[in-house]
Amino acid sequence: MATKEGKSNKLSFQLKTPKGTRDWIGVDMIIRESIFSAITEVFKRHGGTQLDTPVFELKEILAGKYGEDSKLIYDLADQGGEDSALRYDLTVPLARWLAMNTSVQHIKRFQIAKVYRRDQPAVAKGRMREFYQCDFDIAGSYDAMIPDAEILRIVVEVFEALNMRDYITIKLNHRKILDGLFGACGVPEDKIRAISSAVDKLDKLPWDQVKKEMEEKGLEPEVADKVGKYVKLSGGREILDAIKAEEVLIANENVKKGVEDLELLFKYLEAFDALDKISFDLSLARGLDYYTGLIYEVVTPLSSAEGFAQSQKKSKSKSKPNGEDQNIGVGSIAAGGRYDDLVNMFAKKRQIPCVGISFGVDRIFTIMKQRLESEAEQGNGTMRASEVDVFVMAFGGKGFNGLLVERMSVANQLWKAGIKAEFAQTVKPKLPQQFKLAEAGGIPLAVILGEDELAAGKVKLKELGLPEGHPEKDGALVAREDLVEEIKKKLNKASLPIR
Amino acid sequence: MATKEGKSNKLSFQLKTPKGTRDWIGVDMIIRESIFSAITEVFKRHGGTQLDTPVFELKEILAGKYGEDSKLIYDLADQGGEDSALRYDLTVPLARWLAMNTSVQHIKRFQIAKVYRRDQPAVAKGRMREFYQCDFDIAGSYDAMIPDAEILRIVVEVFEALNMRDYITIKLNHRKILDGLFGACGVPEDKIRAISSAVDKLDKLPWDQVKKEMEEKGLEPEVADKVGKYVKLSGGREILDAIKAEEVLIANENVKKGVEDLELLFKYLEAFDALDKISFDLSLARGLDYYTGLIYEVVTPLSSAEGFAQSQKKSKSKSKPNGEDQNIGVGSIAAGGRYDDLVNMFAKKRQIPCVGISFGVDRIFTIMKQRLESEAEQGNGTMRASEVDVFVMAFGGKGFNGLLVERMSVANQLWKAGIKAEFAQTVKPKLPQQFKLAEAGGIPLAVILGEDELAAGKVKLKELGLPEGHPEKDGALVAREDLVEEIKKKLNKASLPIR
Structure with missing residues (x-):
């Protein structure tokens, strides 16, 4: 039955789950199910259709989509037949499905499923090799920024359903503005990706360290300063006005297109009562290659112990955690963007624009559990392990x-x-x-x-x-x-x- | 992006899901979700706690549990680290969990999840390499046959919830009666497994073919006839009386213990209003090695086209499809039994008796879909692809x-x-x-x-x-x-x- 010699004479093999995986049961399972159920209700309210794809895909489908992270893909053994690998996310399987189902021109699809990454696990932080993603994507040609605005409305509704609306900020940026800005400041074309990744660290590092990294990557100090002047900007609509006032920027076609998009977006988000949660943040870059337009990331101070303690103190006062003092340990709990060319990578004749969001359930779970435990300590609310009445x-x-x-x-x-x-x-x-x-x-x-x-x-x-x-x-x-x-x-x- | 040369110049690789897998969406997904939701409600009504285990387990955990079928296990590639494989069922992961969590003495656990078998797929029949199982198991030491009776009550409630109660039969038998019967008839110890597998075919083959197989497996014709006299029996409590009247059988300790169990079971099933669905069937053997007591299988004529057509004709008359004429194409849609020694295979100090049932959702799905399509043709009921109001x-x-x-x-x-x-x-x-x-x-x-x-x-x-x-x-x-x-x-x- 077992092949290895064990250390004790009781068992001849290790009794455990594979590295980076865990069993879910009891209160943890009930909390996770309640998160899924809240998210599903919002997804259905917006006309979402559920898609379930196989847990593994042909290797060729996943190849070339994740850049350096492709080394984290779990392959199935070659047992004769096809080369397959466990899915790495839910976006590429959606694009593969859209490419295959040529009669589909428009869809709002959602999927709640496990994905797999052979990363170094950090169990205490809830970073596992097997973990859930909850994705909602709108595919199809629509008028500019309407589906993008609905995705952000969904973000607000999901965190409202989870009683977390007061503790989130949606940071957003536009790939075209970012690319145009780099161009206008004189960043050479071949350095844009490297500089972009340095800029993305501005939420964790002070400017002079980011600038140092840019210079190490070969950027002239004066170009870095030009870039710095803009990427330090964050706020609301007024940032758009600031960009429009800069002739050097607005003369750039990419910047101009991005600004037009964001002006529409802000108008739509106002109709959707979601504007108060938005922070237009010019330093937000996001790693994935396939984004082509709007990008966004939902952050909350609740995922740090300090932020959580503050939220507990302030929970009655409805303060917004956007202030300077709460920037410690801000963690991303959802992210996404527009990717108009991914389906086309699978089917040359198919061009289906897409925009979507992925909720990181494991981090949301950690926050919810912490909150429930804290409430239980204060004598509020009870968690029953059984549903029997x-x-x-x-x-x-x-x-x-x-x-x-x-x-x-x-x-x-x-x-x-x-x-x-x-x-x-x-x-x-x-x-x-x-x-x-x-x-x-x-x-x-x-x-x-x-x-x-x-x-x-x-x-x-x-x-x-x-x-x-x-x-x-x-x-x-x-x-x-x-x-x-x-x-x-x-x-x-x-x-x-x-x- | 792709490594192989394609046949057309449009795509350099095959755009499909791996062999034996499929995408689920639209009406199919809605039907499947409604089945899950009906089953989950029944599971929770009986105090079920949901367990979620990783999709892959260490290979050593799965080794030696599935006999010849072990060749159907999907291995993960060796990418450094541990040898793992996709789960083959949900029973072995439960036993592994029970062995690991030594504080758990009693649990009713359910799990609804995909399992993986590298079998030859038969897509039209709904037999896939990736498919769902819905399992409910009661683990722990209780008084005899009480949990077994509750499992069978759950079977009745699940098919009631799916509006299929009138179209199912629960065939049951007891491993101890079967083993004792073979012994009492003179089947040599080392032939019991082979003869048992021949007997199991009695629901599909006539007696003389089964007898022929037994003789080919080395059984004397007169021993085969003795076995035949008993295994052809099926019915209700009266079969117990028939066995008790046979001195040669009831003198066997195994038979005696099994008969005592079934007498209790019938009493409990009467209190549970479930007796009308039971067929005590001495030819039922079931393959898996680990069963130690009661075994059962739920069959329905609905999984054959003929049976389905008959049910449609008779659907108003509430007739029970147990008659001779409906024996064609009867298919198994749920199965299980008692396995008291499996946990002990993982932890020598742990002895936790278990009994459980596994519902084959893909076959139930095929029946439900057929029924809905037939109702739609008759103008009853509508299936909306969207839930938007x-x-x-x-x-x-x-x-x-x-x-x-x-x-x-x-x-x-x-x-x-x-x-x-x-x-x-x-x-x-x-x-x-x-x-x-x-x-x-x-x-x-x-x-x-x-x-x-x-x-x-x-x-x-x-x-x-x-x-x-x-x-x-x-x-x-x-x-x-x-x-x-x-x-x-x-x-x-x-x-x-x-x-």
Whole structure:
């Protein structure tokens, strides 16, 4: 069964999941599912259609899409047949699907699925080799910036659904403005990519370090300063006016086109009530080659311990975390952009413009979990590990036979009515043991069977966890035929722990 | 980008998904999701906790669990580090998890996930290399047959939720009865597995062919006949009485233990209202080595074209398809059993009895799709490809500017209220084009903006697809502030197509 010699004589192999992967269960799973469900609801509200692609693709499909990071792709073994590899993201599979399905001219597609990268895992930070992405993309030819604005509206709605709207900023920029700006400042064509990657670090490093990196990459100091003058700009619409006032910039065709796009975008985002979350940030560059227009990244201070502590202090005051003091540890929790040429890489006759967003669920999960734990410490909210609402139990005196078949029959009555119910899976359980099982699952209600009561067609319904002295502490007798209705009434009461 | 030379000059590689895999989207995806959602609801009703394991496991974990079928396992390439392979089922990952998490003594876990087998695909029959399994297992030491009975109750509830209860039979048998029966009839110990696999074919082959196979495998004809006398039995509780009446059988310890188990099981299934779906079938053997007690398989005539046609004819009469005439093409759509020793294979100190069921979603999907298509042909029920409820459109006379920002603002009003809404993503769409987009999505409601109406604070709300002459055919003017409420009223009306 096992091939390697183990270190102990108990096991001849390592009992673990592969490096950078983990099992999900219990409260973690419930939190993650609640994030998926909130995101899915928003995606469907905007007309999203779900696509599910295979977990592996032909290697040729993935080749040449991820630049240097291609070394992180997981290959399947050559067992005869086709060369395949695990998907690296959900964007390339979408482009492959769009290239194959030539009758599709327009689609809003979403996909929530695992992707795979043979990166160095950082488990504590939630960076794994197997992780989820939640993607929404709009493919098709539309009038300028309308789908782009809807994607950003979706970002706002998703974080609203997750109660995080107050703690996010959508940083955005435009590839054409960035390229045009570099050109206008005199950055040589062949250095644009390298300089762009230096500029992208401005959110983490001070300007003089970024400038030093530019000079090391061969840029003249005066050109670097020109670039610096612009890429340090960030804010709202007023930045557009600042760019338009710079003749050297606006004379550049790329800059001009980008500015026109952003003017439309700001107008549309105003109609979508999303403008307050936008920071037009000229230093945002993003790595991927395939972006052709708008690019964006959602950041939050909540993904750092300091930022989280601040948000807890300020959570009542609705302050926006955009201030200088909150710049420490800002992490990206969603990102995307426009990519108009990717489908064309797969099918020369297909040209389908696309724009999309990918939510990093694992980082959002870490934030949500931290928040729930902090709320639980403060005594607000409870997290139940089980969803079961009713525990069916029995008790009796001397000669008590456990009433197993009767407990089964009552549980069955509840299941038929769609009620989540369990019972102790032993013939003669003791009463304290049954209460312990109910308590361990955080189950809010008990139905208690006794022989005499059953003979009279009744059972006892009891709310668990009520304080001593509560008028309903002992529960009440209910006729079997009214049981379902009485349980549903109790489950609708706000006093029960919500999950 | 591509490495191989293509046959055409348009593409230098094949544009497809890997062999035995497919994309899921549209109506297929909606049907599959509705199956998952029905199954998940039943799983949670019974206290199920969701587990998510990595898509690949260390190769040593999978080794030695699948016998000859191990050749069907997909290996990952050796890229340095650990040897891994895609999971082959969800049972072995559960056992690995139980072995690792030593504090867990009891759990009802479910998992809905893709598994991978390098088998010859049969796409038309829905047999793929990547396919979903939906598993529910109860792990832990309980009193005999209580969890087993709950698993079978879950089977009944799942097919009830899928409106298939009338068309399934749960065939069950007990490994101990089967082994004891072979022993009592004089089958040599070393031939039991081979003879068992011959007996398992009795649902497809006539007795004399099965007998012939047994003789070819070295069994004496008179021993074969003794075996045949018993394995041809199938039915309900009365088969237990028949076995008990055979002294040669009941004297066997294994048979005796199995009969005791089944007597308990039948009692519990009666309390669970599930007895009518059971067929105790002494020829059921099932392949997997790790089963130690009860085994079962859910069959339906619906997975054959003939059976499906019959069910359509009989669907009003609620007849049960257990009769002789429906035996053609019966297919297995769920299967499972008790496996008390699997966890112990991973951790010598851990002995956790388990019993579980795996639903074959792809076969269930094929049946559900066939049924929906047949209902659609008969004019019952509609399948919408989109879930969007409202299309926001605009119209105007000469000089009409398209009212784009206004359409955005109304759509945004609806999104904020949780209503699924879309609009044409162009600046100046023509009215017929907007109606066409709404119709293509099967969207039931339109909000129509006009300049004069907007100036008066009103919009038109119109139900789409109403017949000529219907009193509400033209829609009605509604104040902007009442729009959400009016839409919700209309969406609650039963006349709208449900999805």
